[in-house]
Amino acid sequence: MSALTSPGADIRNVFRRFVATEIGELLIVYYARVPFEEATHAIDARVYFGTAVLCRSSLETAFFVFLFGRWESGRFFIDYPRTKTGKKRRVSFEELRKEIMKAINFPQSALDAIRRIQEHGNLSAHFGALRIEGTQGWEQEVLRENARLLQNNPTPEKWRQLNERLQRDAKIWVTPTQALADLRETAGILSILFRESVRRQATSMILLS
Numbered sequence: 540m541s542a543l544t545s546p547g548a549d550i551r552n553v554f555r556r557f558v559a560t561e562i563g564e565l566l567i568v569y570y571a572r573v574p575f576e577e578a579t580h581a582i583d584a585r586v587y588f589g590t591a592v593l594c595r596s597s598l599e600t601a602f603f604v605f606l607f608g609r610w611e612s613g614r615f616f617i618d619y620p621r622t623k624t625g626k627k628r629r630v631s632f633e634e635l636r637k638e639i640m641k642a643i644n645f646p647q648s649a650l651d652a653i654r655r656i657q658e659h660g661n662l663s664a665h666f667g668a669l670r671i672e673g674t675q676g677w678e679q680e681v682l683r684e685n686a687r688l689l690q691n692n693p694t695p696e697k698w699r700q701l702n703e704r705l706q707r708d709a710k711i712w713v714t715p716t717q718a719l720a721d722l723r724e725t726a727g728i729l730s731i732l733f734r735e736s737v738r739r740q741a742t743s744m745i746l747l748s
Contacts, residue, residue: 546719547579554579554726562733565740566615567608571601571729578722587718588662594725595632595660598653601732602635606642610740632657643735645728652724659713659721 544552554575558568578593608617622628636653639645645653713721 545583547581547583547722550722550726551576551579554729557730558733562737565733565736566617567601567604567736568733570604571597571732574600575725575729578725582715582718582722585715587713587715590718591656591659591662591713591721594656594721597725598656598728599632599635601729602632602639603630605732605736606635606638610742615740632660643731645731649724649728649731652721653728655717656721656725659717662713 554572558572562568574593575597578590578597581587581589581593604617607620608615619627620630636657639653640650
């Protein structure tokens, strides 16, 4: 990160250079870059819940276009999923996540990141109910861990380590560190999707010729 810019701006600039030099104006880029670039602005505004929601939206959009899009004779089409009666149906993030895992050989680190981004985005989008439920569970965990530690004559360092772990594992908010990690990991996942889209487009053009 440079001294003159902010984390979101740095990530946005790197993303734009990547798209311009390696990808070009594919439809999947057109749809996914809007929520992603909004996420880079959100984190610079310290809107961490907003960052989480927009990262999740970026992946959801890219997954959908990738999974239901197809190249045919050099042209790109999207076949919208439909019900048995022919009506367009809504596809959940969970369904998209499972299908994209089959379609692309993601490294395990990316698969773990997709799950975290999904969880953070869900928490932010359904904040009230999930936070109440999460807070109750977290409070019980704090009491259990504190009681366990007290039995072992803890040092100040042990208390510090416990506090850091409880804060890290809590699922009742999105911290600045988590939001920034989500943003960086979203950029990495999108780059994998975009490169695979370019490869498929090239294959379509070869078959056309």
